[in-house]
Amino acid sequence: MSRSIRPDAVLIQAVIAGALSFAHLHDLAEAAGQSGWKAWAYPVSVDLLLVAAWRRLRTARRDRSAWTWFVIALTASLGANIATAGLLDLDHVPAWLRILVAGWPALAFLGGTLLVHSPTAPVAPAQPVREPAAPEVEMDRADEPAPAAAVPELAPAPQEPPSTPAVPAALLDHARKLAEAHRATTGNPMPADVLAARLGLPAPTTAAIVTQLQLA
Incomplete structure (x- = not known):
């Protein structure tokens, strides 16, 4: 599919300005004694040096050499525009201007060579992202572990019957609290028959509780 060509004001202005500067x-070169194709080569030389310096500046903004040659080429182009605006008699060009025009090819060749062959600053490689190290956990403890809670001393239990019923955990905790309260009050372990009387449970269940609590 062909795309329609639309006029661009900026592009048109750039073409006109470039043609006038050219x-x-x-x-100016022809007035300074350069005739024929040599007069046409001068604007090409100035514009090429200007473009080469600008391309170098796009990749190396802090390159002093590129800035120097960019200013030199811009001065040559701007100076020619001002000189041919009626401020200079092109029929009687001064000697210093003839010297500048005659020496320009060597200067442009030097500038272009330096711009092309000057090494560019190496691009610093991307630094790898370092993941934060996991904190070291000290396994050796300086303090002593807290002692386990002391189990109240209970009297030895009678001979366990052959079949021991299962005791719910809540009932076993209740019996332990009773034994601890008895010991705190009397200073002696709670007898098994007293615990059986307090709980009011069947003999096998009471015997199983006494066995687990080690009551006498």
Whole structure:
């Protein structure tokens, strides 16, 4: 599919400005004694040096050499535009201007060579992202572990019957609290028959509780 070509004001302006600058450089070179194709080569040389310096500046903004040659080429182009605006008699060009025009090819060649062959600053490699190290956990403890809670001393239990019923955990905790309260009050372990009387449970269940609590 063909795309329609739309006029761009900026592009048109750039073409006109480039053509005028090109013509002014040609006129100045011809007035300074450069005739034929040599007069047309001067604007090409100035514009190419300007473009080469600008391309170098795009990749190395802090390159002093690129800035130097960019300013030199811009001065040559701007100077030709001003000189041909009626401020200079092109029929009687001064000697210093003839010297500048005659020496320009060597200067442009030097600038272009330096811009092309000057090494660019190496690009610093991307630093790898370091993941934060896991904190070290000290396994050796300086303090002593807290002693386990002391189990109240209970009297020895009678001979366990052959079949021991299962005791619910809640009932076993209740019996332990009773035994601890008895010991705290009397200073002696709670007898098994007293615990059986307090709980009011069947003999096998009471015997199983006494066995687990080690009551006498």
